[in-house]
Amino acid sequence: xDYSLVIALEMVRAxxxxxxxASGLAIIFGMMRIINFAHGEFLMLGGYTVVISARHGVNEWxxxxxxxxxxxxxxxxxxxxxxxxRLYGRILDSLLATWGLSMLMIGGVTMIxxxxxxxxxxxxxxMSIGDYQVPRYNFVLIFAAIALLVAIWxxxxxxxxGLIARATMQNPDMSEALGIPTRWVYMATFGxxxxxxxxxxxLLAPMTGVVPTxxxxxxxxxxxxxxxxGASVIAGTLTAAGLLGSISQGMTFLAGPVYGxxxxxxxxxxxxxxxxxxxxxxxxxxxx
Amino acid sequence: MEKPVTRDPGFYVMVAIGLAVMFAAPLxxxxxxxxxxxxxxVLSVFALSLGYIWGFGGILSxxxxxxxxxxxxxxxxxSINMGSTTIPMVLAFxxxxxxGVLLGYFMFYGxxxxxxxxxxxxxxxxxxxxxINHTAGPEYSIGxxxxxxxxxxxxxxxxxxxxxxxxxxxxxxxxxVFMGFLIVIYIALRFLIASDFGRVSIGIRENETRASLLxxxxxxxxxxxFAIGGGIAGIAGAMWATYQAFIDPNSVSMEMSAKxxxxxxxxxxxxxxxxxxxxxxxQWLTLQLGTVDVVNSIAVLGAIMMILVLALPRGIVPTVRSLMLGGYFLWKRNxxxxxxxxxxxx
Numbered sequence: 001x002d003y004s005l006v007i008a009l010e011m012v013r014a015x016x017x018x019x020x021x022a023s024g025l026a027i028i029f030g031m032m033r034i035i036n037f038a039h040g041e042f043l044m045l046g047g048y049t050v051v052i053s054a055r056h057g058v059n060e061w062x063x064x065x066x067x068x069x070x071x072x073x074x075x076x077x078x079x080x081x082x083x084x085x086r087l088y089g090r091i092l093d094s095l096l097a098t099w100g101l102s103m104l105m106i107g108g109v110t111m112i113x114x115x116x117x118x119x120x121x122x123x124x125x126x127m128s129i130g131d132y133q134v135p136r137y138n139f140v141l142i143f144a145a146i147a148l149l150v151a152i153w154x155x156x157x158x159x160x161x162g163l164i165a166r167a168t169m170q171n172p173d174m175s176e177a178l179g180i181p182t183r184w185v186y187m188a189t190f191g192x193x194x195x196x197x198x199x200x201x202x203l204l205a206p207m208t209g210v211v212p213t214x215x216x217x218x219x220x221x222x223x224x225x226x227x228x229x230g231a232s233v234i235a236g237t238l239t240a241a242g243l244l245g246s247i248s249q250g251m252t253f254l255a256g257p258v259y260g261x262x263x264x265x266x267x268x269x270x271x272x273x274x275x276x277x278x279x280x281x282x283x284x285x286x287x288x
Numbered sequence: 289m290e291k292p293v294t295r296d297p298g299f300y301v302m303v304a305i306g307l308a309v310m311f312a313a314p315l316x317x318x319x320x321x322x323x324x325x326x327x328x329x330v331l332s333v334f335a336l337s338l339g340y341i342w343g344f345g346g347i348l349s350x351x352x353x354x355x356x357x358x359x360x361x362x363x364x365x366x367s368i369n370m371g372s373t374t375i376p377m378v379l380a381f382x383x384x385x386x387x388g389v390l391l392g393y394f395m396f397y398g399x400x401x402x403x404x405x406x407x408x409x410x411x412x413x414x415x416x417x418x419x420i421n422h423t424a425g426p427e428y429s430i431g432x433x434x435x436x437x438x439x440x441x442x443x444x445x446x447x448x449x450x451x452x453x454x455x456x457x458x459x460x461x462x463x464x465v466f467m468g469f470l471i472v473i474y475i476a477l478r479f480l481i482a483s484d485f486g487r488v489s490i491g492i493r494e495n496e497t498r499a500s501l502l503x504x505x506x507x508x509x510x511x512x513x514f515a516i517g518g519g520i521a522g523i524a525g526a527m528w529a530t531y532q533a534f535i536d537p538n539s540v541s542m543e544m545s546a547k548x549x550x551x552x553x554x555x556x557x558x559x560x561x562x563x564x565x566x567x568x569x570x571q572w573l574t575l576q577l578g579t580v581d582v583v584n585s586i587a588v589l590g591a592i593m594m595i596l597v598l599a600l601p602r603g604i605v606p607t608v609r610s611l612m613l614g615g616y617f618l619w620k621r622n623x624x625x626x627x628x629x630x631x632x633x634x
Contacts, residue, residue, distance in 0.1 A: 035407055086598060092348055093597050095406055096553065099350075099546060100593030107587020216542065220414045223407045258422040265415045272408065273398040 006132045007253065013138045014252075015245035016145035020204070021218055022225035022237050023148055024197030029226050030233040031169050031189040034084070034094045038102035039222055040215020042194055044109065046072050046201025047210040051118050060123060068202035069195040076194020080187050088186070102215065109212040117209040137206065144203055148196065153234050165189065169231075220261060221248075224268045230278020239279045244268065293482045302561060303471060310467035314460035322463050328571055329466045330531055332564045333473055334524035335551040339563030341517035342552055344481050346493030347510060350406040351413030352521055352548045355384040357540030359522025360529040361420070364441045369431035373530060374450040380526030381519045388518030392511035399507070410545065417540040440536025447530050466527055470564075473520060477560055480516075489513050543586065550589060553596045556603025565604060 025039050036042070046068040053063035083101065087094040122137050156162035167175045168185045176182050208214060225244055229236025247267045252260030275282050293299050314322055334356055341347045359380040366376035391412060395405055424437025433441060447462055449455040457465060480486050492499040492506050500506045529535040538544065547570075555566025570592065577585050600607065 033403065035403055083594065083598070090601075092402055092406065093601065095350075095403065096549065097594050097597040099549075100590045100595075100597065103543070103546060103586045103590025104594065105590070107584035107590060111584050111587065216414070220411045220418075224411055227404050227407050256422075258418050261415055261418055265411055268411075269394045269408070272400060272404065273394050276398045276400050276404070 002132055006134060009134060009138065010253075011246050011249050012142055014249035015241050016142040018221060018225050018241035018245045019145040019149060019237055020141065020200040021222040022229070022241060023152065023233075024193045024195070024200060025222050026226045026229060026233045026237045027152070027196060028190055028193035030231050030236070031165065031193075032088075032186055033231070034091055034098075035223060035226070036190075036193070037095055037099040037219075038079075038105060038215075039197060040217075040219040041102045041105035041109075042072055042076065042197040042215075043201035043204065043218055044210065044212065044215045045075060045105070046198035047120075047205035047208075047214065048109065048113070049198065050120060050202045050205045051210050054120060060120070064202040064205075065199070069199040072198025072201070073191045073195030076197075077187060077191040079194070080190040084190060085183065085187070088183075106212050106215070113212065115212060117211045119209045120206045122206040141203060144199075148199075149234055149238065152196075156233070161188075221264065224264055228268045228271055228278055230275075230280035232280035236278060236280040239283075243271075243279075293478045298561075299478060303475065306467065306471040306474070310464050310471065313467075314463060319459055323459050326459070326463045326466055326531055328568045329463065329470050330524055330527040331547075331551075331571055332567045333466075333470055333527060334521055334548055335555070335563035335567040336470075336473060336477065336560060337517045337520035337524060338548045339552045339555070339557070339560055340477050340481075340520065341513055343556075343558040343560075343562075344477075344486060344493065345489045345510060345513035345517070346496075347514050347517070348402065348406055349409040349514070349517070349545075350549070351409035351411070351545050352517070353540050353542070353544035354409070354413035354416050355388065355518040355521035356525040356528070356544060356548075357413075357416060357420070357535075357537070358384045358387055358518075359525030360535045360539050361435075361441070361525075362522065363526035363529045364444045364535050365430045365433040365435075367445045367530070368433040368441070368443075371445070372453045373445055373447050377447075377523070377526055380522045384522030384525070385515045385519035388515030389511060391518075392514040396507045396510040396514070410542070413540060413545055414542060417537050417542070420537045420540060436536075438537055440534055441529075442534050444529050444533050444535060446533065462531070466531070469523065469527065473523070474560060474564075481560075485509075485512075543589070546589065546593065550593050550596065553593070553603055554600075556605035556607070559603075559605045559609075562603055562605035569604075 021043070024042070025036060028034065028036050049068040049071045050060065050063045053067055054060055058067065079098075079101065083097050084094055087097055122135060123140075127134060127136050156166055164175070164180055164185060167178075168180060168182050172182050175185075204218070208217070221244075225237065225240045228244060229238075229240035244264050244267060248260040248264040250260075251263035271279070313325065317325075334352070337355070338349065338352045341349060362383045363373075363376045363380040366379050367373045370376060391409075395408055400408065420435065421438045423435035424439060426434060428435045428437070435441065445453075446456045447465060448457060481490070488499065488504050488509055491502075492504065492509055496506055499509075525539060528539060551566035551570055552563045553566070554570055555562030555564065570589075574585055574589070577583055577588055596603070
């Protein structure tokens with residue numbers, strides 16, 4: 001009984017994990033149809049923000065919830081102004097450029113901080129379910145994922161900015177004709193997507209430690225989740241994360257984390273063969 | 289439009305240069321230099337594989353290293369088990385080709401768009417890399433070859449004369465054989481591109497909808513192009529394995545895929561010479577930078593990639609070519625002669 005509860009908790013945590021990893025990427029992809037190849041390094045940047053803040057005695061929750069999103073968000077806006085905005089309409093080139101950026105960031109951070117893992121203490125400690133110990137931090141992750149999705153949904157649904165964002169997403173030319181400055185919308189989207197990614201990176205830091213090359217470990221999961229989900233930010237991320245998270249976590253229980261990743265890829269390949277536009281390309285088309 | 293290969297003087301010049309290097313280099317250069325430039329030859333084959341599928345099939349693979357690594361590991365495992373290198377070399381072509389067909393089936397018959405294609409190829413390479421890194425324990429062996437995980441596979445046999453496993457090639461001969469591979473692959477690709485098959489591929493690259501409306505099976509065509517590229521990358525991987533006598537998961541890494549992309553971008557998409565030139569130039573640059581401690585080579589590679597996309601999207605060869613052609617026509621016009629080939633044909 002306890003064991004199945006632990007497994008269920010792990011499953012939910014895996015889904016929440018994917019939601020956190022992929023949300024920032026999904027926001028950018030849903031709006032601009034580009035995949036930010038430096039996504040893993042944006043996560044890394046969020047992680048390093050926490051590490052450096054902690055070193056300077058800043059409260060870790062403040063660093064995670066406030067500082068990391070702000071730092072990475074500003075960085076994202078800079079990247080958009082300097083690189084991405086020159087490549088609108090050249091989708092593949094923007095992928096290549098962000099990949100270049102990703103390597104530049106890995107190399108740059110290695111030069112500054114060295115190629116070693118810096119640990120961050122996991123806050124909150126553990127609790128026991130029957131005979132099993134589970135970290136309390138898992139609940140933080142699950143709660144953060146839910147809060148993030150609700151926040152994005154509410155922002156898109158109920159605010160003026162959300163309305164403008166949805167209009168641009170649906171038909172950029174028409175929005176432009178109606179006087180919406182779509183280029184600024186794109187810039188804001190990239191910034192917000194980056195901020196969400198920084199937030200996720202900060203939350204991941206205590207679980208994985210921080211190292212310049214840490215991005216590589218997460219991008220497979222994030223990319224697959226986003227493209228399997230399709231263009232709808234919330235419905236896509238949620239369905240894809242739910243499906244792939246449980247498949248890979250199930251496989252991880254049976255055979256280990258590497259096979260979990262392999263199963264994730266295999267499931268995504270089959271799914272994309274059936275639904276090439278992602279899940280929300282066919283189902284839940286009208287959802288956010 | 290592509291000229292018939294046999295009527296293109298550039299083709300003969302390239303092959304002649306290749307042959308000259310192949311025969312003259314071992315006579316003129318010392319052993320160390322020969323071994324150094326062998327590396328460029330191997331990686332040029334890898335660059336060609338991506339240059340072909342990207343430039344002449346419109347398939348942008350972000351995980352070309354998956355095929356490179358698959359070829360390398362196939363060769364390593366097969367040659368260690370068989371004690372010979374001839375059949376493993378063939379296998380290093382066949383197995384990545386088959387893998388290319390399988391992966392291509394999922395991607396192209398699913399009609400994935402460009403972005404999705406890039407991401408899927410990248411993720412495949414990434415997962416392959418993770419899987420191989422995971423195989424460190426002794427339980428992961430195929431026959432007598434241990435996969436070795438992140439430690440890699442050591443003591444891979446050197447290439448030998450087919451049929452006689454004791455007649456190992458010395459480094460000079462190995463260089464010549466590899467140059468031979470490069471030249472043969474270059475010639476084969478040139479003819480393939482100029483054939484009906486190649487023209488259809490280019491038509492698909494230019495306009496997929498139009499090609500399919502004209503009755504060509506775009507999906508099948510793309511799968512074949514992708515698989516051929518995979519096979520060539522596999523050969524390059526096998527050459528890499530036997531050249532180094534060692535192979536580790538780095539051959540499948542994202543950095544390897546990115547390198548191939550940068551070479552092709554630098555040299556010029558849509559040419560075959562371009563990727564080779566890009567590869568040699570940038571590998572040489574990396575080697576030089578490797579001697580400097582301050583700069584991180586990955587950062588430099590990334591910076592080059594960004595600068596190329598932003599400032600020189602067409603690459604070296606097409607830029608130089610159009611500059612030269614432009615100069616030529618300008619000169620002709622100033623000297624009042626008609627432009628050859630354009631004269632009253634209509």
